[in-house]
Amino acid sequence: MYKIRADMISWILHKITGFAIVSFLIFHIWGMSQMSKGPDAFNAVIEAYKTPLFKFGEVLLLGAILFHGLNGMRIILGEFTRWAMDRHRLLLVLTYMIAGTLFIIGGIALWRAE
Amino acid sequence: MQVTVEIYRQEAHSGASHFDTFVREVDPTDQILDVIMEIKDDVDGSLAFRKSCAHGVCGSDAMQINGMNRLACQTLIQDLKSDRIRIEPLKGMKVLRDLIVDMDPFFESLAKVKPYFIPKTTAPAAERKQTIEERARFDDTTKCIMCAACTTSCPSFWSNDNYLGPATLVKAHRFIFDSRDGGDRERLEVLDDRDGLWRCHSIYNCTDACPRDIEITKAIGDLKRYTVAQR
Amino acid sequence: MSSRGSKGWLLQRISGALLFITLGVHFYIYHYFMGPGMWGFESIGYGANDLETLRLMAESDPTQARFYALASLFAAPVWKVFDILFITLGCYHGFYGIVANIEDMVTHPTWRPVLSWLTYFAAFILWVMGVVTVISFNPQLF
Ligand code: FES
Numbered sequence: 215m216y217k218i219r220a221d222m223i224s225w226i227l228h229k230i231t232g233f234a235i236v237s238f239l240i241f242h243i244w245g246m247s248q249m250s251k252g253p254d255a256f257n258a259v260i261e262a263y264k265t266p267l268f269k270f271g272e273v274l275l276l277g278a279i280l281f282h283g284l285n286g287m288r289i290i291l292g293e294f295t296r297w298a299m300d301r302h303r304l305l306l307v308l309t310y311m312i313a314g315t316l317f318i319i320g321g322i323a324l325w326r327a328e
Numbered sequence: 329m330q331v332t333v334e335i336y337r338q339e340a341h342s343g344a345s346h347f348d349t350f351v352r353e354v355d356p357t358d359q360i361l362d363v364i365m366e367i368k369d370d371v372d373g374s375l376a377f378r379k380s381c382a383h384g385v386c387g388s389d390a391m392q393i394n395g396m397n398r399l400a401c402q403t404l405i406q407d408l409k410s411d412r413i414r415i416e417p418l419k420g421m422k423v424l425r426d427l428i429v430d431m432d433p434f435f436e437s438l439a440k441v442k443p444y445f446i447p448k449t450t451a452p453a454a455e456r457k458q459t460i461e462e463r464a465r466f467d468d469t470t471k472c473i474m475c476a477a478c479t480t481s482c483p484s485f486w487s488n489d490n491y492l493g494p495a496t497l498v499k500a501h502r503f504i505f506d507s508r509d510g511g512d513r514e515r516l517e518v519l520d521d522r523d524g525l526w527r528c529h530s531i532y533n534c535t536d537a538c539p540r541d542i543e544i545t546k547a548i549g550d551l552k553r554y555t556v557a558q559r
Numbered sequence: 560m561s562s563r564g565s566k567g568w569l570l571q572r573i574s575g576a577l578l579f580i581t582l583g584v585h586f587y588i589y590h591y592f593m594g595p596g597m598w599g600f601e602s603i604g605y606g607a608n609d610l611e612t613l614r615l616m617a618e619s620d621p622t623q624a625r626f627y628a629l630a631s632l633f634a635a636p637v638w639k640v641f642d643i644l645f646i647t648l649g650c651y652h653g654f655y656g657i658v659a660n661i662e663d664m665v666t667h668p669t670w671r672p673v674l675s676w677l678t679y680f681a682a683f684i685l686w687v688m689g690v691v692t693v694i695s696f697n698p699q700l701f
Contacts, residue, residue, distance in 0.1 A: 216419055217395035221532040222483060229660060236653040243646065243689040249633060250692055253626040260626075283582065286575045292530055293572070294553065299546045302532065487664050522662050526564035529663075552568065559565045 220306055228285050231278035238275055273321045280313045280320070329356060331405060333363060335375065336416040340425040347414075348372070356406035360393055364400060364415065377427035384539055387475030391427050392416040397477035397537040418480035420489060434476050437492050441500040441515050448510030462507040469502040469547050471540040478534035478544050490523040494534035494544045497525065501547040504554065512558070520555050528552070567655060574652040581645045588632070633696050646689035654682030 248255045262268060288309045291298040298305055331354050338345040350367050361379055368375045377400075378388040384402040393403055394414050405413075421429035447456075472495065479485050479493035500519055503509045519525045525548065534544040632638055658675045665671045 215395055216392065216481065216533075219531075219533060219536060221530070225483070225529050225531050232653070232656045232660075236657065239649050239653055240685060243685055243692070247688055247692040249626075249630065250696055256626050279582065283579050287579060289530060290572050290576055293549050296546060296549070299543075299549055302530075302545075484663060488662075488666050490666050520565045521563045524564065526568050526659075527663060556565050556569050 221302070224285055224306060224309070227281060228289075231282040234275070234278045235282060238278075269325060273324050276320050276324055277313075277317045280316050281309075284309050284313045329354060329405070329411065331363070331411045331413055333367065334412070334414045335364065335367070335427070337375075337426050338417075338423050343423075345423075348375075354405050356404065358405050359401050360398070360403045360405070360413065360415070361389060361400035363405070363413070375427075376425045385473060387473035387539075390418060390475035390477040390480075390539070392419060397481045399475060399477070399539040402539050418476055420480050420482075420486040421476070429476075429480075431476065433489065434479060434493070434495070435474075437479075437496045438474065438499055440492065440518050441496055441503075442511055443499040443503065445503065445506070446509055446511030446514075448508060456508045458507055465507075466502050466505040468542050469498045469505075471542050472498050472502070473540060475539060477537040477539055478542075481533040481537035482528075483531055483533065484527045484529060488523065488527060491527040492519070492521075492524050494528070494548065497528070497548050497551060498542060498544055501551055504551065516555055516558055519551060520559055525552055525555060567659075571652060571655050571659070574648050574655075578645075578648050578652055581641070581648060584641070585645055588638075630696075633693075639693050639696075642693045643690055646686060646693065650682045650686040650689070654678050654685075 245259045248259050263272070288298075288305050292302055292305065331352055333350045333352055334347045335350070336345065337348050350371060352363055352367065354363055359382070361382055364375065364377060365379070368377075377391070379401065380386040380388045382401045384399050387399070389400040390397055391400055392398075392415065393400065394408055394410065394412075397418065400415075415427065417423050417427045418429050421431070421434070424430050449456075474495060476495060478498070479495045482491075482494055485491050485493045497519070500515050504512055504515055528545075528548050530545055530549070532545050535542075535546070538544055633642075657678050661671065661674045661678065665674055
């Protein structure tokens with residue numbers, strides 16, 4: 215078993231969160247297409263969103279987007295500047311920390327929202 | 329001190345594999361290479377592995393030591409901070425026997441980027457001059473000893489063995505950023521490929537694995553930016 | 560010289576960076592700024608007449624207020640442009656990411672291009688679905 219390093223974990227998480235977000239994108243575009251069918255069809259979708267299962271999914275989605283977005287910016291920075299490459303470990307830790315903090319704050323807020 | 333050494337064994341013909349365990353009395357300053365050579369001499373003469381210089385120069389004894397690609401001749405017992413040592417062949421390569429892997433695909437990949445000087449101009453009367461800055465640009469990547477530790481530490485290579493691999497990209501870097509060299513276009517043609525540069529996802533396993541401390545991921549970053557700017 | 564990956568690599572980074580910004584705006588506008596009953600869009604560009612119609616519609620049926628509030632935003636030309644940009648970026652970046660994963664893992668000479676093209680095709684279908692929804696949307700129909 216090859217040793218799993220922090221950069222490798224971020225690469226795997228980037229893939230997983232990417233797939234999750236694409237799945238949601240498909241679902242979301244379909245949900246929005248229900249708007250064209252008028253208030254009733256749309257509200258049916260909105261009601262479904264309010265069930266605990268969907269709320270839980272929403273919180274996970276927030277986490278996925280936060281990580282994928284911030285880690286993505288880190289990747290861009292790292293591949294375009296030698297400056298960031300010299301500090302890739304620090305930037306990685308920062309990515310996890312910022313994403314984690316925002317996830318906790320935002321996740322609680324989302325879960326509590328009506 | 330006493331260490332327990334687990335070594336991967338594979339038969340050449342049947343391909344059957346298992347781990348052999350040896351308990352050895354060692355000094356903390358012994359090389360891993362010392363330990364496996366003693367095992368071969370004293371306990372089991374059938375143990376197969378590659379080595380030559382024993383000083384981190386020839387690049388023949390790269391192997392997985394406790395889950396990391398290292399040169400056996402450059403890794404000391406005390407570096408491992410553990411009394412259990414697990415030794416496996418390089419990952420993602422065909423094992424021929426025990427710790428010996430088939431290096432042919434690795435060298436074929438290197439050959440693809442033309443790892444030799446392609447002159448830009450016809451030979452001048454004296455030597456081809458280069459400034460200190462021009463030389464410094466590719467200094468890091470001249471240090472490669474082609475041990476394959478980087479390529480076989482790369483998850484992209486594990487899942488796709490058509491991928492050129494970090495070692496090949498390091499070689500390309502060494503010549504592309506040489507001001508005297510004129511082979512950029514042919515090399516970029518090879519690098520800008522679905523199995524070339526773009527399979528690198530900056531995972532840094534290669535940089536971590538390199539026994540010569542080449543900053544491989546950084547070199548690949550240079551190549552990516554250069555390739556995008558050129559094409 | 561033809562590109563075999565370099566353009567895709569660059570575009571993936573550009574679209575990623577743009578998505579970082581547009582997703583922030585999208586999320587802020589639709590899920591925060593536009594809470595139910597919050598007619599916050601007044602300041603961000605929808606014609607007053609139509610707005611008045613929508614407000615009347617919402618008042619006549621308060622349970623549907625959220626729909627009308629969202630609908631008014633969804634119908635504003637500036638947000639139509641924004642949404643189309645957003646859908647385009649999302650579809651491109653997301654599905655190219657899947658193609659990159661296919662190229663990472665699938666080495667079979669037939670399956671690799673087949674799966675990649677299927678992915679591009681799926682992206683196109685989804686993109687058309689999204690763009691048609693955005694363009695054809697007209698709240699006056701309800
Ligand atoms: S034996 Fe030569 S590099 Fe280790």
